[in-house]
Amino acid sequence: MSATQPTTATGTTAYPLVHAVNVTKAFHGNEVLKGIDMDVAKGEVVCLLGPSGSGKTTFLRCINQLESIDGGRIWVDGDLMGYAEKNGHLHHLSDKQVAAQRREIGMVFQRWNLFPHMTALENIMEAPVQVAGQSKAKAKERALALLDQVGLKDKPSAYPAQLSGGQQQRVAIARALAMDPKLMLFDEPTSALDPELVGEVLKVMRQLAQDGMTMIVVTHEMSFAREVADRVVFMDGGVVVEQGAPKDVINNPQHERTKSFLRRMRQEEDDAEATPSA
Amino acid sequence: MTDTTDERPGPINARPVPHPWRWVALVVIAILVAMMISSFVTNDKWDFPFALRVMNYNPVLDGLVKGTILGTVGAMVLGVGLGIIVGIMRLSTNPVLRGVSFVYTWFFRAIPRYVLLTILGTGLGYLYSTFDIGVPFGKQIAGLLGLSNDLTFFSLDVNQFSSTLAMGIIGLGLSEAAYMAEIARAGILSVDKGQTEAAHALGMSSGKTMRRVVLPQAMRVIVPPTGNETIAMVKDTSLLLALPVTTELFFQTQAIGTRTLQIMPTMVAATLWYLIVCSVLMVGQNYLEKRFGRGFGTGPARGDTSMLAKLRFRAGAGGA
Numbered sequence: 001m002s003a004t005q006p007t008t009a010t011g012t013t014a015y016p017l018v019h020a021v022n023v024t025k026a027f028h029g030n031e032v033l034k035g036i037d038m039d040v041a042k043g044e045v046v047c048l049l050g051p052s053g054s055g056k057t058t059f060l061r062c063i064n065q066l067e068s069i070d071g072g073r074i075w076v077d078g079d080l081m082g083y084a085e086k087n088g089h090l091h092h093l094s095d096k097q098v099a100a101q102r103r104e105i106g107m108v109f110q111r112w113n114l115f116p117h118m119t120a121l122e123n124i125m126e127a128p129v130q131v132a133g134q135s136k137a138k139a140k141e142r143a144l145a146l147l148d149q150v151g152l153k154d155k156p157s158a159y160p161a162q163l164s165g166g167q168q169q170r171v172a173i174a175r176a177l178a179m180d181p182k183l184m185l186f187d188e189p190t191s192a193l194d195p196e197l198v199g200e201v202l203k204v205m206r207q208l209a210q211d212g213m214t215m216i217v218v219t220h221e222m223s224f225a226r227e228v229a230d231r232v233v234f235m236d237g238g239v240v241v242e243q244g245a246p247k248d249v250i251n252n253p254q255h256e257r258t259k260s261f262l263r264r265m266r267q268e269e270d271d272a273e274a275t276p277s278a
Numbered sequence: 279m280t281d282t283t284d285e286r287p288g289p290i291n292a293r294p295v296p297h298p299w300r301w302v303a304l305v306v307i308a309i310l311v312a313m314m315i316s317s318f319v320t321n322d323k324w325d326f327p328f329a330l331r332v333m334n335y336n337p338v339l340d341g342l343v344k345g346t347i348l349g350t351v352g353a354m355v356l357g358v359g360l361g362i363i364v365g366i367m368r369l370s371t372n373p374v375l376r377g378v379s380f381v382y383t384w385f386f387r388a389i390p391r392y393v394l395l396t397i398l399g400t401g402l403g404y405l406y407s408t409f410d411i412g413v414p415f416g417k418q419i420a421g422l423l424g425l426s427n428d429l430t431f432f433s434l435d436v437n438q439f440s441s442t443l444a445m446g447i448i449g450l451g452l453s454e455a456a457y458m459a460e461i462a463r464a465g466i467l468s469v470d471k472g473q474t475e476a477a478h479a480l481g482m483s484s485g486k487t488m489r490r491v492v493l494p495q496a497m498r499v500i501v502p503p504t505g506n507e508t509i510a511m512v513k514d515t516s517l518l519l520a521l522p523v524t525t526e527l528f529f530q531t532q533a534i535g536t537r538t539l540q541i542m543p544t545m546v547a548a549t550l551w552y553l554i555v556c557s558v559l560m561v562g563q564n565y566l567e568k569r570f571g572r573g574f575g576t577g578p579a580r581g582d583t584s585m586l587a588k589l590r591f592r593a594g595a596g597g598a
């Protein structure tokens with residue numbers, strides 16, 4: 001663990017697994033993240049809520065360096081992401097070092113991004129074999145176990161195009177898990193899915209949370225946030241507006257922006273229930 | 279047959295839409311083909327038996343195998359390999375690589391292949407009689423230090439090398455790489471950005487992401503125009519004469535034509551060989567398209583979908 005990281009104890013762990021301080025990010029002068037602070041303890045499940053355009057996706061992408069940050073620092077498990085600090089100077093890490101840091105972090109995308117030219121099994125085996133250098137036999141055994149874990153034991157040789165959206169997203173989760181990450185990032189994993197397929201993906205995520213995985217989940221699924229999250233963080237306009245236990249933030253929000261967002265979400269949920277399923 | 283006890287509509291057994299003009303077109307084409315065959319048979323200036331014999335003459339076969347087929351394969355291997363590298367360089371974040379790639383493509387697309395081969399065949403040997411590999415400025419350094427060895431490890435007589443098939447392959451390959459670079463670039467750009475991000479998120483390096491994730495998908499876009507380029511290359515091997523390399527199909531058949539004064543049958547012999555070679559190439563292209571279309575539903579994939587894909591294809595063809 002880096003000496004420069006302040007030890008803000010969250011819960012019982014000595015230091016948080018994710019420790020983000022004053023993270024800023026702008027696209028062409030448009031400031032999208034305006035100083036985000038966030039700690040996530042080992043084994044904690046954090047749900048990120050907020051209206052579209054509030055910077056949730058950008059923040060997740062900054063954590064595993066799909067975007068570079070303009071200011072602030074992000075540590076994951078004590079490692080400063082993207083830079084090495086020597087004698088008070090920051091040095092960019094090489095591509096190789098960045099890739100090594102990313103191995104510790106699994107990411108699940110809104111549009112799953114499976115490799116279409118590989119079967120489900122090959123998708124899951126790809127990183128363990130090509131990146132971690134595992135033997136094919138060992139990687140295959142683990143991949144089959146992961147497929148079983150996400151309820152797709154019978155689909156190892158299916159190509160992504162032959163799977164439903166929910167099945168593809170579950171393969172994508174298995175693919176990320178195959179590298180044994182310390183942290184899993186989910187960016188609206190169910191929002192591109194047909195309503196009847198949302199449940200099967202959430203079930204896999206729920207199980208993962210129960211097994212003790214540290215997770216940051218951007219989602220609009222209020223029931224998931226309420227039941228699974230240890231903490232809910234509400235973002236708007238590139239800042240964290242409020243955070244706390246799900247029941248406090250969702251049932252008793254303090255800020256006007258949180259209130260109006262939740263009101264809208266509730267409205268949508270009611271509308272969805274009122275209209276007979278298509 | 280209708281079942282009156284059940285009033286719900288049964289299976290559809292509809293008559294197809296009539297296509298009278300298809301039949302008219304077929305008859306017209308049949309008449310034209312018959313006229314053509316009749317002229318082939320009645321006009322003995324065609325002399326097909328002689329053309330077939332020319333096709334099997336040893337110098338012709340030699341030219342076909344060495345200059346035309348080997349030349350095509352060699353030039354395309356060099357062209358595709360180098361072209362993909364130049365195409366990737368063009369998309370690099372490194373401005374030096376991007377610049378080199380741009381200048382390469384600019385130069386080799388501008389220069390006609392015939393001119394390029396003439397320069398390589400005659401001009402190069404005039405400028406540099408030998409091609410040496412060694413320490414840069416080795417001769418000068420050796421002179422300064424008074425060494426007997428001039429620090430050259432490998433030396434090639436350019437005048438001899440310039441009129442070999444290898445030189446022809448290099449020339450055609452360099453030219454081809456400029457076109458392939460553009461094709462490869464388009465192919466790489468056609469792959470969704472999410473694919474690169476997913477690979478990076480798994481901890482893959484940029485090189486591995488390119489080789490394992492991006493290029494295999496880009497191939498789907500790269501293969502069809504590459505088939506086109508290969509077929510064009512088969513015909514461009516006739517330019518090898520500029521070097522000059524004469525073990526090549528067109529020169530050999532033409533030589534027989536001028537010697538025997540049977541120009542047309544020898545041209546027929548060459549044409550037939552070109553048709554055969556290109557037909558074989560089209561089969562190869564078809565195979566490659568299927569191979570790289572895996573998982574995209576463009577060709578039958580493994581397992582139970584293949585039957586479905588075939589049926590869909592047949593239905594599509596029938597409606598055309």
Ligand SMILES: Nc1ncnc2c1ncn2[C@@H]1O[C@H](COP(=O)(O)OP(=O)(O)O)[C@@H](O)[C@H]1O
Binds near residue numbers: 055
């Ligand atoms: N690559 C990019 N280039 C320019 N603007 C971007 C880019 N990515 C995101 N943005 C902008 O940043 C803002 C936040 O986007 P995002 O992080 O996707 O929000 P959210 O996920 O909360 O909906 C949006 O206004 C979006 O237009």
Ligand SMILES: [Mg+2]
Binds near residue numbers: 056057058187188
């Ligand atoms: Mg988003």
